[in-house]
Amino acid sequence: MKIDWASLGSVFGVSLTATVALVALFTLGLVGLSKHEAATERGGAAVMARSGAYACFALCTAAVSYGIYLIVA
Template structure:
């Protein structure tokens, strides 16, 4: 049995980077929703905070959908 360690390391590295990026993007969406609360209480742009949060969540959903597409297809 031969294991291609370079390919295994490459898959590990890419999956680590994508996972950290996806979690970071989701965190930015949560922060955007928190900023929406703060902007509503003070003087801020509520629409910008809400739009950026929803954009982050949409990108997360697109990344998950693409991953499912790669697995199924």
């Protein structure tokens, strides 16, 4: 049995990058929602913060759905 270390390293690198990007995107969504709540408490309207948060969550959902698609297909 022979292990292809280059391929294993490549898979590890892509997995790590995708994980960090997905967590960062979800965190940006949470920050956008908190900014929206803070702005509404002060009487302002933060439509862009809420829209950006929803866009981040939609991208997270799309990335997870694509990953599930790749596993199943």
